[in-house]
Amino acid sequence: MVESLEPLVVRHTHRLPSPTGPAGEGEVAARQFDAALMSVGFKLSAPLLRHLSGLSEDTVVDTAVRTLRTVREMVGDHVEHNVYFVDFPANVPDTFDFWMRCITEALDDSKARPGVLEQLRQGVVNLLTLPSYGRYQHTYAELLAAHDELIAAAGDRMTVLHLGGALDDEVTGLYLALAGSATPLGEEGLSDLKALAGHCASGPQPEAIPVRENRAVVNEARLKVGADLLLDTVTDVLRLACALSGGDVTLQEPTRFRALSRPVRRALLAGLDGVVGAAEAKLADVHAHREEFKRLGERLHPHEYPRWPHAAEVFAVARGELTARSFDSRVEELLGAGDVVAAATLLKSAPGKLLRALDRLLRTAAGEEEREAVVAAVEEVVGSVAGRVVLSVREHLHNRADEPGHRRVFINRMGRAWVAAEDRPSLPAPERDRLIAALDAETRRRLPAPGHLLVDPDVLDVALPLSGKATAAGLGVLPRGSVSPVDGELLRFFVYWKQTERTTDYDLSALMLGADYETVSWLSYTNLSAVDGEHSGDIVDAPEGASEFINLRLGAVQGTFIVPQVNLFSGEGFEEVEESFFGFMLRDGEQKGRPFEARTVRMKSELRGPGRVALPLAFLRGEDGRWRAKWLHLYLKGTPTSNRVEGNRVSVATLLRGIVEREQLTVRYLTELMADATTGTTVWDGTSVPDGPVTYIGLERPDGLHPDSRIVTLENLRDLIPD
Structure with missing residues (x-):
């Protein structure tokens, strides 16, 4: 089972779990493996090449076959890329001439001729009806024969594969990193986490799982092995039910709940009962997903389990039979009455919501005294807000400078985007600057002391990955x-x-x-x-x-x-x-x-x-x-x-x-904050590396770093985001 997870480790970490097998003379096979990797833009690190050279030839060959399959898929070389024009980019015809050629060829085809003549009489020809249009006219082998071999160049991509630890250790490390991520994962990341969680549910667990979607995936695996569930809101249970039904744990798309076994129903109802029993106010969370809870109740049959009365209350709220006033409605009531100070005071009990409502509170405030109350509330509770929220608000405030013609860009979690003119009043500069300073100070406080900081300059303009949903899965993607x-x-x-x-x-x-x-x-x-x-x-x-x-x-x-x-x-x-x-x-x-x-x-x-x-x-x-x-x-x-x-x-x-006008928070921002606590900062020149341990931040990991170094590359860039 664990062997099937090796490709995940290679994809996510660019490390090859340490191959095991009988000792032998594998040097020739290892060099052939390295040459095959180089043909697709990858290469073995020196330690990995040495390790493979000491193994038997059969072990090296088996490792090569598996790894080549993985890296070819990573770069898109696992399929045959044919083209319509066999000599491309040479001899591409003029568009109109090409279309006329397709029509001429169709007129020479006895089956196609009548239809094409009829279209010509009507004055419009549908290209898709022409036999030679839009379909390959040659085989892939003929394409290969038509092109000279690629000439190697110094600028060709070369991605290094490094020697990892034992496969079990690498799988566990990747699981802990994904499950404990401080930022949401993308679709591929969640899918990989699910595979890893199934293997690691009984082993070491992260200290915390701050992202709710990750928690749902982990809970699904824990439920299957009989481990305690990680639940502190009723929505955690709803997400788990979605996971068990193969649905969307982000709750962006509706899930069709499957029939659930009695043990699973009991576990979900007990979870709901425990959450509400410990804090009745959490019933208010039902309102955000009332319809989903109604449909879940039809599957769980809470009336059959009177020993969990608090679980039944969840579905009573969803049906409107029980009142549970939401936190957001109380905030709206205060803002509707114009009491910004009271709203800010209430929001201090939900610090993340306070920061998300910050722009509105400042715009609604009647004067300097009310704005002061809002800023003071933020300064008081900012230490309790998730790091990615702190950084998101910091980026938002930076882009709220009063510039004529400024545009607002809206991007949802699915990558849908639209633009609107900025029609909101500008934020007062003194409060905006004070808030930016507070957020900078809080971020600096949370960043670990990096020791000697080694930075690849090419990474400085990479945007901070505040959500994995803002990055597509793939190779070399920023x-x-x-x-x-x-x-x-x-x-x-x-x-x-x-x-x-x-x-x-x-x-x-x-x-x-x-x-x-x-x-x-x-x-x-x-x-x-x-x-x-x-x-x-x-x-x-x-x-x-x-x-x-x-x-x-x-x-x-x-x-x-x-x-x-x-x-x-x-x-x-x-x-x-x-x-x-x-x-x-x-x-x-x-x-x-x-x-x-x-x-x-x-x-x-x-x-x-x-x-x-x-x-x-x-x-x-x-x-x-x-x-x-x-x-x-x-x-x-x-x-x-x-x-x-x-x-x-x-x-x-x-x-x-x-998009171009909007400025992102980048790695440069965090490295400048880190520099205040370093014992030295070196901009890496692409050649030598320091002898001692460093905190290295770059696009790819260089060879020769001290084994005690902390390494942050594209594969684990989310680790830069402080908790």
Whole structure:
């Protein structure tokens, strides 16, 4: 069982659990393993290579087979990436000429000719009815034969795999890290936590599980092994019931509750009874999810268990038969009466709610005295607020500066985004500055003394991962709002999808915008080539999987912004297809190679969102002429079908402007706070590392760090967020 969890460790930590087996002469096999990894942009660390060299050849080969399968999937090399135009990016035709060629070929086809002639008489031809349009005209083997081998370049990606500990220790460590995360996990993280929790439920547990969704997943595993449940609100029980029914523990989507066994029903009812019995006021939490509790009550049959009367009260509140006044209603009543001071005083008993209501309280306050009461309340209880809330409010206050034309960007937990003009009154500068100082001081107090701080400068502009839902699963993916340098002559986007049942057509496009966010040009299936790049050709059906690419020469791009997007034209959505992912590669001009080359991939992210238009990231040209990536992880609602880049230019430009104007809290912010307590700070130059223990913060872990060092990379960046 534990062996099946090894890929999770590799994906999350870039460590290979220490392979075990008989000693032997495995050096040759280990070097062959290393060479195979390098072909897909990975490499064994020196200690891992030495360890494998001392094992038997069979052990090394078995380890290589498993690991190569995992890393190829991480980078998107586990599928065959074919393209419509076999010579892409060379010999991509003019769009109109290509369409006319498809029509000519259809007229030469006796089966297709009558239908095409009828369409021509009507003056409109549907490209999807042409036999040679949108379907591969050559095999993958023929594609490979048409391209020269990739020439190695110093800029190719090389991700190092490090030697881990024993498999059980690595699995337990990963479980404790995910379960005890101070920030919510993304969809993949929750799924991985569920697999780990099933194995680790009887072993060591984190000191605390602050994120409620994580607690639900852990409780499901604990219930199965008969361990005590971790419950302190009635909503914890509701989330657990959702987990047991295979539903959404975030409570964003409705769950259809399954029939539950008697032991499970007893456990849930006992949990509800214990929570309410200890604090009757927690019945008020039922109001936020009344309908869900009603449906759960139909499955639990609380009337059959009179020994748990408090559990029955939960469902009585849900049905409206019992009154339980909510905390929020009391706050609203005070604010409705204009009593801001009383509202702030009441909110001190719920410090997180106080900080979330801070902007409204300051705007509602009648004068300096009331604003002083609000600020004083925050200063009194800020030490009891979760670290990610402290940082979120700090970021919010920074972006509440009074700037003309400022835009508000709204992004929900599913990645849906929209923009509105800022119509709220500005916050008074003295109170705003005082609050920022208080939040900075509280964050500094919670940060551990780092000792010697070693920082990779490339990580400084990475946004703090205040929620795992702001980062898609994948390789080399940064949190929403991060900025990272782009170095290379050729930028190539790719999308891959494989439909589940229905014919599905995704369209990769790239929109180029000017400095004022006006449209300059675009590349898509309706505009296959331009002075700055080429499109690989439209694929309209993916029963065996399909890929599309866009190749851009960065020096020739006329605009200031490049916005790649994936438009759902028809068929299954991003959450319905069997698989879908997006990424980009960087190459030097003379590298040649196939359309997809794993070691040139800089980022590969899963496409799993609720909208019909995916916006993974954008590229910005700075005043220095250099390009940088701005990470978005957004989904537009779009239209049910036929989404095209031409139809969403305005909405994309408006959204991008709002995102670019908003400033994120980044790793730089925390390292500057840490610097006050360090014994020294070194900016890593990419070569030598200090001899003693350090706190290292960077994109990837370098070789040679002292074994007692604390290491924070992209894989565990959430560990920077203080509790």
